[in-house]
Amino acid sequence: MNLPSRFLSTRRTALCLAAAAACFSTGAALAQTKTLYIGMNGGTMEKTYTENVFGAFEKANNVKVVVVPGTSSDILAKAQANKDNPQMHVMFLDDGIMYRAIGMGLCEKMQPSQALNDLYPTARFKGDMAAGVNVGMTGIAYNKKMFAEKGWPAPTSWMDMANPKFKGKVVFQSLSSSTFGLHGFLLFNRIQGGTDKNVEPGFKAWATTIGPNVVEYIPSSAKIAEMVQTGEAAMFPLTPTAVGVLKEKGLPVEYVQPKEGSAVLTVGECVIAKNSEPALAHKLAQYLLSPEAQAAALEHGNQIPSNSRTKATGASAALVAQMNQYMKTATTVDWDTINENRPAWNARWNKTVER
Structure with a gap:
């Protein structure tokens, strides 16, 4: 069947417009999915958070959280090397190294939140420049x-x-x-x-x-x-x-x-100063202090919670109880x-x- 050229031209235009709309829609969806980079120890900690903790935050915020693995010293060195143009948004560091990071001006002050208020006192860093994610x-x-x-x-x-x-x-x-x-x-x-x-x-x-x-x-x-x-x-x-x-x-x-x-020994987190996604980075930091996130880290990776409201059952509850006993004779440096x-x-x- 021979269709009029005018009809074919109109049909081609409609197809092109539909294709362009589809491309625009796909591009917009991709643009909405942002990536946050978090520095932390590799191995068990990375696996625990990647497989069992980050998922709920990623889904709720349409964001991908990617771990930059390394020791606390490695992560600090990377943050310091990129101080003026951070490649990470949040970092986990052992408490002593975290104090060094704070002294170098690498951390933003934690934003007020209920989770921050619910932390054990030993998990609150001076001036709330960082906070403990586990103890x-x-x-x-x-x-x-x-x-x-x-x-x-x-x-x-x-x-x-x-x-x-x-x-x-x-x-x-x-x-x-x-x-x-x-x-x-x-x-x-x-x-x-x-x-x-x-x-x-x-x-x-x-x-x-x-x-x-x-x-x-x-x-x-x-x-x-x-x-x-x-x-x-x-x-x-x-x-x-x-x-x-x-x-x-x-x-x-x-x-x-x-x-x-x-x-x-507290593993602390801080939001890296001058990062490219400050609002999302603070939101992630607050989530990682929440009872929900810490319960998942405890259950799947034996990460002892710093949030006093974290619920634990079974073997996890026994582990927390034992740690509380140890804490009675633990001292700070x-x-x-x-x-x-x-x-x-x-x-x-x-x-x-x-x-």
Whole structure:
């Protein structure tokens, strides 16, 4: 059938208009989906948040949350390198490194919210420049299999690491690169009569106490799993959460709360200053402090909640109850003093301990 050219022209115009409208509609939908980048530890934490926590926020806000994985030191370095043109919107950092980030002007003040008000006091950073997303403490972890085979009783004190029977079996994280190592050293220093402002007793006593028993100083805790499996590691500073991760992998490790106490370790979050999506970034930060988000992180990743209203049941409730018991003898460290003196401590540690 031969159609009039005028009809064909009209039909072609209609098709073109329909195609253009479809393209415009698709483009508009794509434009509405924004991406937020969040720096945090990789591995278990990244998997927990990506698979079980971010989804509800993404759906409610038509946004994609992408993790930039790395240690706290890695994330801080990236944020500092891009200070004037941030590539991330929110970052998770261990508390000590978070205080450094705040001092560098990398964080915006948290916006007021109910979730912020419901945090445990230890999770509120000075001036609300950051807030804790989970809480924990650095104590002692030990190789349960090795202790059983040797007939050794479970450790109870930081000074057990100085017992000659553990010569070549203690693993210690580097003071210069690990919060676990720094915490362990500072608590040892307190036992020796020092304070966070005076570490002379700790440095003086190290070489004749714990030092001779250390088989290796490691930059982070990533190598601990391997050293437990090979029988190289008997004891090491670690958190209950990190111990839980190792146990889930089938490793024979246990956590103990030293009689002298542990050091509070909070993973904080902050909204990065000058980021490209400040409103959305603050909205994400508030969501991650909510009882709903923290309940999911607890259930799927053993992330101990910082929000006092977070509900927990079953095994998760038991874990929280145990952590609350540990918290009774957990102490805080003076991060202002530490960050002021840490470069000098690092240099001394690298020269006299890890030489």
